[in-house]
Amino acid sequence: TQLLEQSPQFLSIQEGENLTVYCNSSSVFSSLQWYRQEPGEGPVLLVTVVTGGEVKKLKRLTFQFGDARKDSSLHITAAQPGDTGLYLCAGVDSGGYQKVTFGIGTKLQVIP
Amino acid sequence: GAGVSQSPSNKVTEKGKDVELRCDPISGHTALYWYRQSLGQGLEFLIYFQGNSAPDKSGLPSDRFSAERTGGSVSTLTIQRTQQEDSAVYLCASSLAPGGVTDTQYFGPGTRLTVL
Numbered sequence: 001t002q003l004l005e006q007s008p009q010f011l012s013i014q015e016g017e018n019l020t021v022y023c024n025s026s027s028v029f030s031s032l033q034w035y036r037q038e039p040g041e042g043p044v045l046l047v048t049v050v051t052g053g054e055v056k057k058l059k060r061l062t063f064q065f066g067d068a069r070k071d072s073s074l075h076i077t078a079a080q081p082g083d084t085g086l087y088l089c090a091g092v093d094s095g096g097y098q099k100v101t102f103g104i105g106t107k108l109q110v111i112p
Numbered sequence: 113g114a115g116v117s118q119s120p121s122n123k124v125t126e127k128g129k130d131v132e133l134r135c136d137p138i139s140g141h142t143a144l145y146w147y148r149q150s151l152g153q154g155l156e157f158l159i160y161f162q163g164n165s166a167p168d169k170s171g172l173p174s175d176r177f178s179a180e181r182t183g184g185s186v187s188t189l190t191i192q193r194t195q196q197e198d199s200a201v202y203l204c205a206s207s208l209a210p211g212g213v214t215d216t217q218y219f220g221p222g223t224r225l226t227v228l
Contacts, residue, residue: 004154031214042116042203042219043155050214088154097143097162098207098215102155 003027004091004103012109013079021074021106023089032065032072033100035088043088079110114138116220118204124226125194133189133223137206144187145207145217146179150200158202161187194227201225 004025013019023032031050035043047056049065049072056063060083062075076083089103117136125131137144146158157171161181172178176194181187191198201224205217 041221042205044219045216048214048216090155097160097168098217099160100155100157100217102147104152104154 004089004101006087006089006103006106008106009104010107012111015081015110015112016078019076019079019108021087021089021108022071023073023103024071025091026070027091028069029091029101030069030094031092032069033090033092034063034072034074035090037086037088037105043086048092076108079108081110081112084108084110116204116206116218118202118220118223120223121221122224122226124228126228127196128193130190130192131194131225133191133202133225135187135189135204135206135220137185137187137204138218139185141206141208141218142184143207143209143215143217144181145205146187146189147203147205148173148200149203149222155203158189191225194225196227199225199227 007022031048033048034046036046037043047063049063052067052069054065060077064073086105086107088105091101093099119134123131142163144161147155148158149155159179160168176192179189201222203219203222205219207215207217
Protein backbone atom coordinates (compact mmCIF):
# COMPACT_ATOMS: atom_id res chain seq x y z
CA THR A 1 0.00 0.00 0.00
CA GLN A 2 1.36 3.38 -0.98
CA LEU A 3 1.26 6.01 1.71
CA LEU A 4 1.58 9.76 1.55
CA GLU A 5 2.68 11.65 4.62
CA GLN A 6 1.90 15.33 4.94
CA SER A 7 3.43 17.78 7.37
CA PRO A 8 2.53 19.71 9.29
CA GLN A 9 -0.99 18.45 9.92
CA PHE A 10 -2.07 21.74 11.45
CA LEU A 11 -0.79 25.25 10.80
CA SER A 12 -2.05 28.54 12.18
CA ILE A 13 -0.32 31.67 10.93
CA GLN A 14 -0.84 35.40 10.70
CA GLU A 15 -1.91 37.08 7.48
CA GLY A 16 1.12 38.02 5.39
CA GLU A 17 3.36 35.19 6.59
CA ASN A 18 4.87 32.57 4.29
CA LEU A 19 4.44 28.83 4.77
CA THR A 20 5.46 25.52 3.26
CA VAL A 21 3.59 22.22 3.39
CA TYR A 22 5.37 18.97 2.64
CA CYS A 23 4.17 15.72 1.12
CA ASN A 24 6.41 12.64 1.24
CA SER A 25 6.17 9.06 0.09
CA SER A 26 8.40 6.03 -0.17
CA SER A 27 6.83 5.24 -3.54
CA VAL A 28 7.10 6.81 -6.96
CA PHE A 29 3.95 8.23 -8.51
CA SER A 30 3.10 9.01 -12.13
CA SER A 31 2.00 12.46 -11.04
CA LEU A 32 1.13 14.33 -7.89
CA GLN A 33 -1.83 16.56 -7.28
CA TRP A 34 -2.69 19.19 -4.69
CA TYR A 35 -6.27 19.86 -3.66
CA ARG A 36 -7.89 22.39 -1.38
CA GLN A 37 -11.00 21.51 0.58
CA GLU A 38 -13.26 23.88 2.49
CA PRO A 39 -15.72 22.79 5.19
CA GLY A 40 -18.84 21.15 3.77
CA GLU A 41 -17.38 20.90 0.29
CA GLY A 42 -15.45 18.39 -1.74
CA PRO A 43 -11.77 18.83 -2.60
CA VAL A 44 -10.97 21.09 -5.56
CA LEU A 45 -7.92 20.36 -7.70
CA LEU A 46 -5.30 23.13 -7.59
CA VAL A 47 -2.49 21.65 -9.65
CA THR A 48 -1.03 18.48 -11.13
CA VAL A 49 2.75 18.05 -11.39
CA VAL A 50 4.08 15.33 -13.64
CA THR A 51 7.80 15.71 -14.26
CA GLY A 52 10.46 15.24 -11.57
CA GLY A 53 11.78 18.65 -10.51
CA GLU A 54 8.79 20.42 -11.99
CA VAL A 55 7.74 23.73 -10.44
CA LYS A 56 4.33 25.28 -11.03
CA LYS A 57 3.05 28.61 -9.81
CA LEU A 58 -0.54 29.58 -9.19
CA LYS A 59 -0.59 33.22 -8.07
CA ARG A 60 0.94 33.14 -4.55
CA LEU A 61 1.13 29.34 -4.48
CA THR A 62 4.24 27.49 -5.68
CA PHE A 63 4.19 23.73 -6.14
CA GLN A 64 7.27 21.58 -6.58
CA PHE A 65 7.62 17.91 -7.49
CA GLY A 66 10.73 16.22 -6.19
CA ASP A 67 13.35 14.96 -8.64
CA ALA A 68 12.60 11.34 -7.70
CA ARG A 69 8.81 11.91 -8.00
CA LYS A 70 8.26 10.74 -4.42
CA ASP A 71 7.72 14.06 -2.69
CA SER A 72 6.25 17.48 -3.23
CA SER A 73 5.90 20.81 -1.50
CA LEU A 74 3.42 23.64 -1.53
CA HIS A 75 4.68 27.11 -0.64
CA ILE A 76 2.31 30.00 -0.03
CA THR A 77 3.68 33.52 -0.07
CA ALA A 78 2.00 36.28 1.95
CA ALA A 79 -0.88 34.10 3.12
CA GLN A 80 -4.36 35.58 3.09
CA PRO A 81 -7.42 34.60 5.18
CA GLY A 82 -8.94 33.25 1.97
CA ASP A 83 -6.18 30.62 1.88
CA THR A 84 -7.68 28.99 4.96
CA GLY A 85 -8.67 25.39 4.30
CA LEU A 86 -7.53 21.77 4.18
CA TYR A 87 -4.74 21.14 1.69
CA LEU A 88 -4.48 17.58 0.41
CA CYS A 89 -1.71 16.06 -1.62
CA ALA A 90 -2.54 13.07 -3.76
CA GLY A 91 -0.34 10.63 -5.62
CA VAL A 92 -1.62 9.40 -8.95
CA ASP A 93 -0.98 6.09 -10.67
CA SER A 94 -2.39 5.53 -14.08
CA GLY A 95 -3.01 1.83 -14.49
CA GLY A 96 -6.17 1.71 -16.52
CA TYR A 97 -7.75 4.53 -14.57
CA GLN A 98 -6.64 7.36 -12.34
CA LYS A 99 -5.91 5.63 -9.04
CA VAL A 100 -5.37 8.34 -6.46
CA THR A 101 -3.83 7.96 -2.99
CA PHE A 102 -4.53 10.89 -0.71
CA GLY A 103 -2.51 12.22 2.18
CA ILE A 104 -4.20 13.04 5.46
CA GLY A 105 -4.09 16.76 4.72
CA THR A 106 -2.77 19.97 6.25
CA LYS A 107 -5.33 22.15 7.96
CA LEU A 108 -4.30 25.78 7.44
CA GLN A 109 -5.75 28.72 9.32
CA VAL A 110 -4.72 32.23 8.33
CA ILE A 111 -5.57 34.77 11.00
CA PRO A 112 -6.39 38.31 9.82
CA GLY B 113 -22.55 24.68 -15.11
CA ALA B 114 -23.87 21.90 -12.88
CA GLY B 115 -21.27 20.12 -10.83
CA VAL B 116 -21.38 16.79 -9.05
CA SER B 117 -24.32 16.62 -6.69
CA GLN B 118 -24.85 14.28 -3.76
CA SER B 119 -27.83 13.54 -1.60
CA PRO B 120 -28.62 13.64 1.18
CA SER B 121 -26.10 16.15 2.48
CA ASN B 122 -26.48 14.74 5.98
CA LYS B 123 -27.76 11.39 7.16
CA VAL B 124 -28.18 10.27 10.75
CA THR B 125 -29.07 6.64 11.25
CA GLU B 126 -29.17 4.03 13.95
CA LYS B 127 -26.71 1.20 14.16
CA GLY B 128 -27.93 -1.78 12.17
CA LYS B 129 -30.01 0.18 9.66
CA ASP B 130 -29.32 0.29 5.92
CA VAL B 131 -28.54 3.58 4.15
CA GLU B 132 -28.40 4.68 0.51
CA LEU B 133 -26.28 7.57 -0.67
CA ARG B 134 -26.77 9.06 -4.12
CA CYS B 135 -24.38 10.71 -6.55
CA ASP B 136 -25.24 12.60 -9.74
CA PRO B 137 -22.06 13.06 -11.77
CA ILE B 138 -21.37 15.84 -14.24
CA SER B 139 -23.22 15.15 -17.48
CA GLY B 140 -20.99 13.39 -20.00
CA HIS B 141 -18.45 12.20 -17.44
CA THR B 142 -17.86 8.50 -17.92
CA ALA B 143 -15.74 7.83 -14.84
CA LEU B 144 -17.20 7.89 -11.32
CA TYR B 145 -15.42 7.36 -8.01
CA TRP B 146 -16.58 6.97 -4.41
CA TYR B 147 -14.33 7.90 -1.48
CA ARG B 148 -14.71 7.95 2.29
CA GLN B 149 -13.21 10.68 4.48
CA SER B 150 -13.06 9.89 8.16
CA LEU B 151 -11.93 12.21 10.94
CA GLY B 152 -8.16 12.12 11.08
CA GLN B 153 -7.90 10.04 7.92
CA GLY B 154 -7.22 10.93 4.34
CA LEU B 155 -9.65 10.21 1.58
CA GLU B 156 -10.01 6.47 1.18
CA PHE B 157 -10.87 5.04 -2.24
CA LEU B 158 -13.95 2.81 -2.23
CA ILE B 159 -15.06 2.00 -5.78
CA TYR B 160 -14.61 3.10 -9.40
CA PHE B 161 -17.04 2.91 -12.33
CA GLN B 162 -16.19 3.45 -16.00
CA GLY B 163 -18.95 3.22 -18.58
CA ASN B 164 -20.36 -0.28 -18.83
CA SER B 165 -17.18 -1.97 -17.59
CA ALA B 166 -17.12 -4.01 -14.41
CA PRO B 167 -16.40 -1.68 -11.49
CA ASP B 168 -13.22 -1.79 -9.44
CA LYS B 169 -14.52 -2.66 -5.99
CA SER B 170 -11.12 -3.20 -4.42
CA GLY B 171 -11.54 -0.38 -1.90
CA LEU B 172 -14.84 -1.49 -0.37
CA PRO B 173 -14.08 -2.21 3.31
CA SER B 174 -16.57 -5.05 3.79
CA ASP B 175 -19.39 -6.90 2.08
CA ARG B 176 -21.85 -4.58 3.81
CA PHE B 177 -20.85 -1.96 1.24
CA SER B 178 -22.10 -2.08 -2.34
CA ALA B 179 -22.61 0.38 -5.16
CA GLU B 180 -24.46 0.58 -8.45
CA ARG B 181 -24.33 2.90 -11.38
CA THR B 182 -27.45 2.88 -13.52
CA GLY B 183 -27.38 3.90 -17.16
CA GLY B 184 -23.82 5.10 -16.87
CA SER B 185 -24.93 8.12 -14.87
CA VAL B 186 -26.39 8.19 -11.35
CA SER B 187 -24.69 6.05 -8.71
CA THR B 188 -25.94 4.75 -5.38
CA LEU B 189 -23.70 3.61 -2.53
CA THR B 190 -25.50 1.28 -0.12
CA ILE B 191 -24.28 0.41 3.36
CA GLN B 192 -26.13 -2.44 5.02
CA ARG B 193 -26.33 -3.01 8.78
CA THR B 194 -24.48 0.22 9.49
CA GLN B 195 -21.87 0.31 12.26
CA GLN B 196 -20.56 3.30 14.21
CA GLU B 197 -17.22 3.04 12.43
CA ASP B 198 -19.06 3.74 9.15
CA SER B 199 -19.56 7.34 10.32
CA ALA B 200 -17.70 9.52 7.83
CA VAL B 201 -18.14 11.86 4.90
CA TYR B 202 -18.77 9.95 1.69
CA LEU B 203 -17.53 11.80 -1.38
CA CYS B 204 -18.28 11.13 -5.01
CA ALA B 205 -16.16 12.35 -7.91
CA SER B 206 -16.50 12.17 -11.67
CA SER B 207 -14.11 12.73 -14.53
CA LEU B 208 -14.44 13.09 -18.26
CA ALA B 209 -12.27 10.16 -19.19
CA PRO B 210 -10.26 7.59 -17.27
CA GLY B 211 -6.60 6.84 -17.07
CA GLY B 212 -4.73 10.05 -17.75
CA VAL B 213 -2.31 11.13 -15.05
CA THR B 214 -3.44 14.71 -15.59
CA ASP B 215 -7.13 13.85 -15.63
CA THR B 216 -9.24 15.99 -13.28
CA GLN B 217 -11.65 14.49 -10.80
CA TYR B 218 -14.51 16.80 -9.82
CA PHE B 219 -15.86 16.17 -6.35
CA GLY B 220 -19.33 16.58 -4.97
CA PRO B 221 -19.95 18.18 -1.57
CA GLY B 222 -20.26 14.81 0.15
CA THR B 223 -22.78 13.12 2.39
CA ARG B 224 -22.01 13.25 6.10
CA LEU B 225 -23.13 9.96 7.62
CA THR B 226 -23.53 9.63 11.37
CA VAL B 227 -24.32 6.23 12.84
CA LEU B 228 -25.63 6.40 16.40
